[in-house]
Amino acid sequence: MTAYRAPVADLIFNLRYTAGLPDMAAWPGLAEADIDTAQAVLEECARLNEDVLAPLNAIGDRQPATLSGGAVTSTPGFKEAFRQYAEGGWQGLSHPESVGGQALPKSIATGCIEINNSANLSFALCPLLTDGAIEALLTAGSPELQQRYIPRLISGEWTGTMNLTEPQAGSDLAQIRTRAEPQPDGTYRVFGTKIYITWGEHDLAANIVHLVLARLPGAPEGVKGISLFVVPKFLVSDDGALGERNDVWCVGLEHKLGIKASPTAVLQFGDHGGAVGHLVGEPNRGLQYMFIMMNAARFGVGVQGMALAERASQAAVAYARDRVQSRPVDGSSVQPVTIIHHPDVRRMLMTCRAHTQGARALALAAASHHDAAHHHPDAEQRTLNQAIYEFLVPLVKGYSTEMSQTVASLAVQVCGGMGFIEETGLAQYIRDAKILSIYEGTTAIQANDLVSRKTQRDGAALALWLGERMGETADALDGHASQSGAADALRLARDALTGAARFMVEQAGNPNAAYAGSVPYLLLAGQALSGWLLLRSALVAEAAGDADAQELSAKWITARFYADHILPQCTTLAHSVLVGHDSVLALAPEGF
């Protein structure tokens, strides 16, 4: 089992040259958000995760959480690790100081989320969901609800969950049937079954704060009749003391392909009289509130993809440096060499590296736009940056999670038969990765969002604007010795992106044609922009003149590999979008 090392240097590189963190310190409220702070935070984060959480990752896979008599016992070591995580203040990293958080920019927090998920994805899901619950309460909760719940979620005394899915309502939340009945005292009684509730029951914290979608009596059909409720595992009295056990019970844990240490619960609400809940915000607006929280969670899951890819890549590199097998093809040694000297092993490792670093650039760029949307002094800039962030979220989620599966599979491939043996730990990454393209909205759901809300709605204006930025980088590369090939590749990827975006707008009245290519469009956009950001970061670093020479050289090589081997896929994907829609739908359902 390889020790995990947090990629602090590459995170700092991206904070400098992709996210532009040095400029942010001039913005209101971000005075302390400089590179020194980032370095200190990331190093501290690395310590906890490398030493405590990373070694628990394989243990969690072998000894998943168990359910007995309604109580879930988590993997040995997790409870103590969670205590350390909470005491370190990591849950409050990006939340407002007013509720006990540290108000760090999302750009820096994203690095910490990556490190936490690389170390232990199953564990990291618990804080990720708690973040979502905090966001939802901050968005729509009354001051009283905020005061009662948020400080203790941030302190790690309690944790949070998101209760959306029901057996008949997965991607289609319109089908939710869980109901909430108003009580004379202003509370509600909640009745229903929720499935796939991540960390829905556990023993890490004293209380669990469930955020639950349910219908009020007489609520409109469909998504317009869904409200949001807080349903705590233990009732909380006005003085904050824990009271009676609420009527929400874990009746099952799923037996899953991966993320085994993360208990995925079936929760039963109200079988014994009704679970006491509190309405969050206004009636029938629950899905809107949930979407705010889901956007953050979707971004977080994208970061999980990149984090898993980083860890799998590290394991593959370590194995390739250690395993001796076969003589080099160029005859440079008569003795067998470590397999990292074999060209195809290098191709696999470079593919892992390029995808991981590309997705990291994309995520940190998105985070920086989020920061600018909240802190930039200019209102127009805030609006533009919010739009860019929202455009990028489905790409971060969709592209990073899909590529994480490719990377995990390649990492196992590098290790050959040893990769297939569970004891080596590599196989876990394949098993863990597969959920990432499913939960918090499948890749197709992300692609729907990208096509309709992010492309068709503004007539592809933002996609074309991004295309112009790509073109500028390509022009800058023209002036760069030996990067003309990258400039050409970038222009072709730009053409693929803008062509596909225009197609989506043109086909607004022909949804079958548009959505037949929605996922190819998402993947091409994710790759086109990741490749662009990699190349741009190298240019920016070079112009800045303050980058470590070795680091910059490696970034050029990685960006160029991306341009040679991954960017050209954008053209193929655009062909799928523009030309291939008929053949997607030509075979009738009964013809399969």
Place this chain on the structure above:
Amino acid sequence: MTAYRAPVADLIFNLRYTAGLPDMAAWPGLAEADIDTAQAVLEECARLNEDVLAPLNAIGDRQPATLSGGAVTSTPGFKEAFRQYAEGGWQGLSHPESVGGQALPKSIATGCIEINNSANLSFALCPLLTDGAIEALLTAGSPELQQRYIPRLISGEWTGTMNLTEPQAGSDLAQIRTRAEPQPDGTYRVFGTKIYITWGEHDLAANIVHLVLARLPGAPEGVKGISLFVVPKFLVSDDGALGERNDVWCVGLEHKLGIKASPTAVLQFGDHGGAVGHLVGEPNRGLQYMFIMMNAARFGVGVQGMALAERASQAAVAYARDRVQSRPVDGSSVQPVTIIHHPDVRRMLMTCRAHTQGARALALAAASHHDAAHHHPDAEQRTLNQAIYEFLVPLVKGYSTEMSQTVASLAVQVCGGMGFIEETGLAQYIRDAKILSIYEGTTAIQANDLVSRKTQRDGAALALWLGERMGETADALDGHASQSGAADALRLARDALTGAARFMVEQAGNPNAAYAGSVPYLLLAGQALSGWLLLRSALVAEAAGDADAQELSAKWITARFYADHILPQCTTLAHSVLVGHDSVLALAPEGF
């Protein structure tokens, strides 16, 4: 859990219009190899596999073989299923009548191997390895060894294994250390440790015939000093009776990501005085013999990939037809519909279908060339067909196994959260698929074979010859209403193939550049030829005028989907080969 249904109709379609089985009946020794025979054999094979073996697949995953006191107990039900398999005569399908086989052409046998592996991949590995042992004995064994072992391997009384890998000798068999010491009685004593021995120990049969690579005293270093031995689990007396237990012991079973019902053994030879072995063929030629057997096994593993893709696709289609979720994007229903009506689900299902049927066409074409190489009346044709078969084997192995991972992942994606839950059975396909691109030579090993022995050695003559055939099909498509898009796609794929093949020849003196693109070259060749064969089979069927209209229409659609969505990837892969080799190797090993 979806019931598996053998794709007999598509196999017959391919036997008719891809493999050209109707023409084979005119060749010596294949008089009975007609479509009627094929139909009868495949239907009988389907019955056993659908009814008996397919239901055992998930059981084997949950209750793998176990080791206790050196004895392996296989999954409940496997022993009885193996008895039925043996009694049905399935082990002898493609072996000569002289040793008790049925001498069916490989084209037909391939269909049976597919069905067997779709039903139960872990089970099917046992006959697959036994086939390999039979081939090795037929190739190099003395008449006495053949007589002693082959009939009982074919009858299913005994099974066979291949013992190649050692801890330090995986892809690089030159490192083998197991040794064989000659005895005065003409036998040998074998000492050493072999790992990853599939079905290396079990209780399905009374004896296990291990084919073992080992070194004789004073043998040359490297691959030229390796000899092949038969080492039976129980010694066999001259009258064929089982005698003493031989000194080969199972000391461990691997805990694997997938194919769990197939016991992967660590075998210890000679810890108690030496395992009695018999030399097969001449000393120091073991690797040559093993290569003959490995070519058959590599082809078989390619068929496993296609078989697993077929089963995963069936499960995804069944789920997509059953699961109701969300209204259709085109507004054609105000009620939620089964998800097979959603464009992206169709795109995923068509991708699964196109890859599976493409790989099936490739495998059956390869099998038909093997049959022609052995039975065509014209010697020149036999030579040409043997060369084509040998060119196609690494593609069948490499492409089919890589795409099976894509298909298994997409099948789970279609099922969303339900796919990630182990109980639904879909997740097993992801876990099982990953071994296929590793064992019997990783994809990189297949690609090395393709580059050196199959492309550089003949100056790419065969690759260019295949390119000409592709061009002919493109020309024929020009004359076909509505298929001009497919013709264009096919020409681009042809250009990618021939361009990459020429590059490999040009770079014969620059092995790092060639091998940096070896796997992309393999994948592009596999896809280019699979897409070509799909389109050609539709043309041939149309010209024949005797195909079922619905089947033919579905084949055109599937072939066109391949042309729109998969063939264009060949161009990207060719770019990796021609342009991308520098960036593969630019980052030094210590730079990772």
